[in-house]
Amino acid sequence: MNSAFTTHEVLNQSPPFENVNLFASDRALMEAVNREGGGAAVERLTSFGEACGSADAFERGRLANENPPRLKTFDSKGRRLDVVEFHPAYHECMEMSVAEGLHCSPWEHAASPGGKPMAGANVARSAGCYMAIQMEAGHQCPVTMTNASVPALLLQPEIAADWLPKILTRHYDKSFQPVGTKRGATIGMGMTEKQGGTDVRANATTATPAGAGGPGAEYIVTGHKWFMSAPMCDAFLILAQAPGGLSCFLLPRFLPDGSVNALRFQRLKDKLGNRSNASSEVEFQAAHAWLIGEEGRGVPAIIEMVTGTRLDCAIGSAGLMRLALANAIHHCRHRTVFQRTLVDQPLMQQVLADLALDVEAATALAFRLCRSFDRASDAHAAAWRRLMTPVTKYWVCKLGPAVAYEAMECMGGNGYVEEGLAARLYRELPLNAIWEGSGNVMALDLLRVLQREPETLEIVMEDLDAAAGSDPQLKTHLERIQTMLHEPRLLEQRGRGLAEALATVASGAILRAHAPAYVADAFIATRLSGGAHQTYGQGLEWADTRAIIARASAG
Numbered sequence: 402m403n404s405a406f407t408t409h410e411v412l413n414q415s416p417p418f419e420n421v422n423l424f425a426s427d428r429a430l431m432e433a434v435n436r437e438g439g440g441a442a443v444e445r446l447t448s449f450g451e452a453c454g455s456a457d458a459f460e461r462g463r464l465a466n467e468n469p470p471r472l473k474t475f476d477s478k479g480r481r482l483d484v485v486e487f488h489p490a491y492h493e494c495m496e497m498s499v500a501e502g503l504h505c506s507p508w509e510h511a512a513s514p515g516g517k518p519m520a521g522a523n524v525a526r527s528a529g530c531y532m533a534i535q536m537e538a539g540h541q542c543p544v545t546m547t548n549a550s551v552p553a554l555l556l557q558p559e560i561a562a563d564w565l566p567k568i569l570t571r572h573y574d575k576s577f578q579p580v581g582t583k584r585g586a587t588i589g590m591g592m593t594e595k596q597g598g599t600d601v602r603a604n605a606t607t608a609t610p611a612g613a614g615g616p617g618a619e620y621i622v623t624g625h626k627w628f629m630s631a632p633m634c635d636a637f638l639i640l641a642q643a644p645g646g647l648s649c650f651l652l653p654r655f656l657p658d659g660s661v662n663a664l665r666f667q668r669l670k671d672k673l674g675n676r677s678n679a680s681s682e683v684e685f686q687a688a689h690a691w692l693i694g695e696e697g698r699g700v701p702a703i704i705e706m707v708t709g710t711r712l713d714c715a716i717g718s719a720g721l722m723r724l725a726l727a728n729a730i731h732h733c734r735h736r737t738v739f740q741r742t743l744v745d746q747p748l749m750q751q752v753l754a755d756l757a758l759d760v761e762a763a764t765a766l767a768f769r770l771c772r773s774f775d776r777a778s779d780a781h782a783a784a785w786r787r788l789m790t791p792v793t794k795y796w797v798c799k800l801g802p803a804v805a806y807e808a809m810e811c812m813g814g815n816g817y818v819e820e821g822l823a824a825r826l827y828r829e830l831p832l833n834a835i836w837e838g839s840g841n842v843m844a845l846d847l848l849r850v851l852q853r854e855p856e857t858l859e860i861v862m863e864d865l866d867a868a869a870g871s872d873p874q875l876k877t878h879l880e881r882i883q884t885m886l887h888e889p890r891l892l893e894q895r896g897r898g899l900a901e902a903l904a905t906v907a908s909g910a911i912l913r914a915h916a917p918a919y920v921a922d923a924f925i926a927t928r929l930s931g932g933a934h935q936t937y938g939q940g941l942e943w944a945d946t947r948a949i950i951a952r953a954s955a956g
């Protein structure tokens with residue numbers, strides 16, 4: 402070849418970010434897992450981290466998103482099918498996550514009467530989810546919903562007895578068959594209708610008793626859902642208006658006689674991100690469903706499912722931010738500009754370190770919340786769970802898009818093209834803030850807790866006060882929160898401010914107690930006091946940015 406035309410010798414490009422152990426290379430994650438009670442799972446998580454960060458796994462993630470699911474409404478002769486076809490890579494991701502038990506592991510005790518939850522089960526599972534979502538985000542939707550459905554199913558023991566044995570397996574069974582013939586089952590959720598997702602009390606779908614009605618009885622459901630994700634799940638927990646009010650039902654894809662239930666998928670959503678996951682619009686045309694709990698108690702029945710998915714949103718966003726950051730640092734360590742690697746450029750160090758602080762804080766806060774799910778019988782943990790679920794979901798999920806954007810920019814044009822990870826992460830990250838309670842809804846939920854269960858705030862504030870120790874900035878911030886609370890007239894307008902204030906002080910307190918001083922000092926100085934910044938990469942001139950980046954680096 403004429404050397405004059407060898408213009409495409411590849412120089413100064415970073416190697417692919419792959420074959421990274423997503424557990425062993427993530428110090429903040431490993432420390433959080435050990436600290437919050439998941440230490441027994443470390444060996445298992447280390448091998449799962451290797452599998453999720455392998456080149457094969459990232460390739461699966463790419464393929465599953467570049468080949469999105471397709472709805473097949475009819476067969477070639479016009480008969481209704483109502484099935485969704487996925488790329489094999491999506492199914493492989495599901496197989497991996499289900500084999501790891503991410504769809505059910507905290508509930509294994511429910512298989513035997515009187516069984517006790519395993520210590521640290523939620524923390525261990527969440528660490529798995531944090532890594533699986535880095536491999537591929539969309540498939541985590543049914544994984545999350547299945548895990549979160551269990552407490553709602555347990556409200557109706559005879560229904561739980563039928564379904565739990567299929568949920569608590571480690572077999573992913575993608576076949577479209579009655580659940581009795583399957584090796585494993587997944588569960589979805591249908592609450593949102595066209596006229597409102599937040600205001601589910603406005604749901605128009607109706608449920609009429611097929612016989613006498615009542616808990617566990619069969620109903621006929623007619624109506625629609627505007628978003629019902631993972632439509633190839635084996636059953637869905639849905640809300641519909643029964644004669645006694647809004648109620649929760651289990652609506653399976655197949656009826657007990659083996660015929661297909663009357664779910665008619667209208668179309669799949671054309672989404673910004675989350676492309677590997679199918680999100681359907683569906684009509685229930687006199688479909689059959691079974692009542693969970695009492696008529697009129699639909700929201701209390703499904704609320705545990707909602708709470709579980711909110712935890713997963715926070716964990717998932719933290720995981721995706723971690724990947725965005727690790728990918729950016731990796732690139733900057735290999736890319737040279739003006740004879741110096743990007744990671745050695747002072748201004749880039751400010752940016753990467755600043756990002757790393759938010760990622761570590763988000764991880765620490767999400768896993769702290771997760772511990773409260775493992776200890777729900779403890780009053781302190783229950784208060785944390787109730788108060789800090791909306792706070793954590795609000796703040797961690799809101800950080801996500803900004804982190805993804807800045808991490809993308811660290812890679813320059815390489816970040817903006819679809820072949821890399823950065824663009825997909827950027828499109829994915831807004832979702833966790835929107836579904837399962839958008840930002841304002843989380844702020845309103847926090848205010849509801851303050852009004853109805855004020856004792857939870859006292860418990861959490863006491864905890865934070867103790868954790869703040871003698872740190873003057875944390876103490877001042879806590880006083881600021883108390884001042885906000887003493888102006889109840891303005892609270893509704895200040896819901897977001899209060900959520901953010903609680904999240905940052907809680908994160909700061911965890912970092913102060915457990916992270917290296919160079920991380921805690923930098924986080925507290927820039928997030929809890931000092932001048933306001935609207936963009937990353939400011940205010941850390943005095944900080945040990947090299948140490949912060951080295952800690953966050955994956956290799």
Ligand SMILES: Cc1cc2nc3c(=O)[nH]c(=O)nc-3n(C[C@H](O)[C@H](O)[C@H](O)COP(=O)(O)OP(=O)(O)OC[C@H]3O[C@@H](n4cnc5c(N)ncnc54)[C@H](O)[C@@H]3O)c2cc1C
Pocket residue numbers: 589590591592593596597598599600628629630631672675680832835836837838839840841842845
């Ligand atoms: C990809 C995707 C998949 C989804 N999958 C599912 C699924 O499987 N099952 C399911 O049931 N739903 C699903 N959803 C729906 C999702 O949960 C809803 O979109 C969400 O709950 C918001 O409801 P909405 O879209 O009707 O918005 P609205 O309820 O109209 O809210 C719009 C905005 O107003 C804000 N808001 C609401 N009330 C107030 C208030 N009182 N004060 C101030 N602001 C307020 C909200 O925070 C939001 O920002 C999915 C959504 C997406 C994007």
